[in-house]
Amino acid sequence: xxDKSASTGDRKxxxxxxxxxxxxxxxxxDGENIPNSQEALxxxxxxxxxxxxxxxxxxxxxxxxxxxxxxxxxxxxxxxNIRQIIQEKK
Amino acid sequence: xxxxxxxxxxxxxxxxxxxxxxxxxxxxMYNFAYRLTFDEDDAKDLVQDTYLKAFRxxxxxxxxxxxxxxxxxxxxxxxxxxxxxxxxxxxxIDYQEVETYYNSDDVDYTSTTDLRVDxxxxxxxxxxxxxxxxxxxDFRTVxxxxxxxxxxxxxxxxxxxxxxxxxxxxxxxxxxxxxxxLRSYASTMGYQTDDEE
Numbered sequence: 666x667x668d669k670s671a672s673t674g675d676r677k678x679x680x681x682x683x684x685x686x687x688x689x690x691x692x693x694x695d696g697e698n699i700p701n702s703q704e705a706l707x708x709x710x711x712x713x714x715x716x717x718x719x720x721x722x723x724x725x726x727x728x729x730x731x732x733x734x735x736x737x738x739x740x741x742x743x744x745x746n747i748r749q750i751i752q753e754k755k
Numbered sequence: 756x757x758x759x760x761x762x763x764x765x766x767x768x769x770x771x772x773x774x775x776x777x778x779x780x781x782x783x784m785y786n787f788a789y790r791l792t793f794d795e796d797d798a799k800d801l802v803q804d805t806y807l808k809a810f811r812x813x814x815x816x817x818x819x820x821x822x823x824x825x826x827x828x829x830x831x832x833x834x835x836x837x838x839x840x841x842x843x844x845x846x847x848i849d850y851q852e853v854e855t856y857y858n859s860d861d862v863d864y865t866s867t868t869d870l871r872v873d874x875x876x877x878x879x880x881x882x883x884x885x886x887x888x889x890x891x892x893d894f895r896t897v898x899x900x901x902x903x904x905x906x907x908x909x910x911x912x913x914x915x916x917x918x919x920x921x922x923x924x925x926x927x928x929x930x931x932x933x934x935x936x937l938r939s940y941a942s943t944m945g946y947q948t949d950d951e952e
Contacts, residue, residue: 737795
């Protein structure tokens with residue numbers, strides 16, 4: 666499948682095997698080591714509208730969690746407390 | 756920590772492992788603990804207990820393996836054994852817990868959500884964090900480990916003592932629950948959902 670179909674929106678509107686495809690797409694997004702994953706991904710995104718939509722939504726969700734989830738600063742005394750207790754136990 | 760003690764480290768080696776491999780993870784450990792307990796004091800105690808156990812059992816840590824995954828497993832076990840019982844959160848027994856209890860690796864991938872990518876991208880940090888915090892702890896944990904901490908399925912399976920298939924299905928369920936939560940935020944933000952178009 667060439668890239669042209671991806672840009673023209675010439676994708677099939679229903680996916681023949683949603684369970685298998687979505688599981689593959691999610692594994693790829695989660696960084697799992699899937700053989701020939703880039704080729705499989707390129708083909709699915711070019712050919713299948715449900716796969717295309719699922720992939721981009723799942724990718725956006727992972728991105729916002731990675732970048733926007735608020736973090737708590739570590740209390741400044743915590744590391745020193747841990748080290749002190751370990752010293753006392755030695 | 757059920758591993759057989761493989762070798763005895765010298766005092767110097769122990770200090771090096773502790774300082775160079777364990778301590779640099781304190782930021783991730785504290786945030787994991789806080790997201791489990793929702794309480795700063797409990798999170799501090801949980802991290803402190805975890806590091807003390809890590810030092811006590813340091814001989815069962817194999818140098819060259821993933822120290823962060825090893826520490827996260829101890830923290831998760833400490834949370835289940837010591838903190839979950841006395842958690843200040845009221846016990847929530849809902850369909851998420853029931854679903855976790857009767858855990859099945861069969862996942863329905865056919866259910867789709869009409870959440871839109873542009874709505875997700877416009878979410879604020881607080882909304883994202885609140886959506887995560889709204890999940891039952893077992894679902895929250897897999898999202899933290901996978902998306903926030905970048906563990907592989909195999910590492911998550913070891914940390915959580917569950918098969919990889921269960922990691923995958925639990926993650927999928929967790930993300931579906933997150934999408935429901937994000938979708939409700941999206942509608943309050945004024946985004947149309949596909950159903951309304």
